[in-house]
Amino acid sequence: MRTPFVAGNWKMNTTVAQASVLVREMKERLDRIEGVEKVLCPPFISLTVIGELLRGTSIKVGAQNMYFEEKGAYTGEVSPQMLSELCDFVILGHSERRQYFGETDEVVNKKVGAALKSGLSPILCVGERLEEKEAGNTDEVVTRQVRAALRGIESPQGLVIAYEPIWAIGTGRAATPHESNDTIGLLRRTVAQLYGKDFAHGVRILYGGSVTASNIAGFMEQPEIDGALVGGASLQAEEFLSIVERSAAVKKAK
Numbered sequence: 001m002r003t004p005f006v007a008g009n010w011k012m013n014t015t016v017a018q019a020s021v022l023v024r025e026m027k028e029r030l031d032r033i034e035g036v037e038k039v040l041c042p043p044f045i046s047l048t049v050i051g052e053l054l055r056g057t058s059i060k061v062g063a064q065n066m067y068f069e070e071k072g073a074y075t076g077e078v079s080p081q082m083l084s085e086l087c088d089f090v091i092l093g094h095s096e097r098r099q100y101f102g103e104t105d106e107v108v109n110k111k112v113g114a115a116l117k118s119g120l121s122p123i124l125c126v127g128e129r130l131e132e133k134e135a136g137n138t139d140e141v142v143t144r145q146v147r148a149a150l151r152g153i154e155s156p157q158g159l160v161i162a163y164e165p166i167w168a169i170g171t172g173r174a175a176t177p178h179e180s181n182d183t184i185g186l187l188r189r190t191v192a193q194l195y196g197k198d199f200a201h202g203v204r205i206l207y208g209g210s211v212t213a214s215n216i217a218g219f220m221e222q223p224e225i226d227g228a229l230v231g232g233a234s235l236q237a238e239e240f241l242s243i244v245e246r247s248a249a250v251k252k253a254k
């Protein structure tokens with residue numbers, strides 16, 4: 001049995017003060033929700049404060065990006081070592097990183113390797129663009145992304161994968177649970193080809209893209225979908241709490 005997983009990706013939102021307010025608003029209720037791994041991914045500058053606010057709770061912290069080098073003359077970058085003091089997870093290969101910051105599969109691969117080496121669990125994001133979906137290339141695109149991101153990596157312990165169709169991110173147009181389940185099943189088979197069935201069976205694979213409290217149950221009901229990576233809706237305490245509560249309820253009922 002895989003423990004369901006729900007992460008909030010705050011993206012480039014919240015000042016340190018706003019991040020603290022948001023965490024205080026949801027902390028107690030979120031902490032009490034059982035049976036789901038809960039992760040908050042604020043901007044870098046808030047990781048320390050949020051980590052302190054969440055100490056002693058069941059809520060974990062993740063970063064949204066990092067560089068792959070350990071240290072050195074890389075002005076403006078943050079290393080895996082720096083993050084491993086502050087959090088357990090790091091989102092890597094998010095489509096916004098690929099699209100606006102030129103991250104290639106090779107860069108994502110280096111980042112995944114570096115994160116694992118530092119004891120961070122990568123939340124590896126993959127997903128197809130609208131044109132790729134319309135051309136019927138979703139399967140090929142996402143399997144290629146997963147294979148490229150994991151190339152040369154022997155044993156990605158703690159790996160989490162997020163399937164996020166780019167056309168569904170921030171658009172209010174989520175993929176259907178059924179379609180996402182099929183794609184996620186394919187990703188699990190891809191992981192099985194690389195690392196064996198047992199390993200693949202234990203890997204959490206999430207859906208992401210316009211997840212809300214009203215559509216989360218449909219995703220969680222699917223056998224292959226282990227949770228969600230939530231963007232916009234994770235910035236509203238009440239909405240995010242409902243998403244996590246509903247996730248827990250659906251998986252419990254199964």
Ligand code: PGA
Pocket residue numbers: 009164168169170171172208209210211229230231232233
């Ligand atoms: P969204 O973003 O929930 O706002 O669509 C999801 C993500 O990009 O991780």
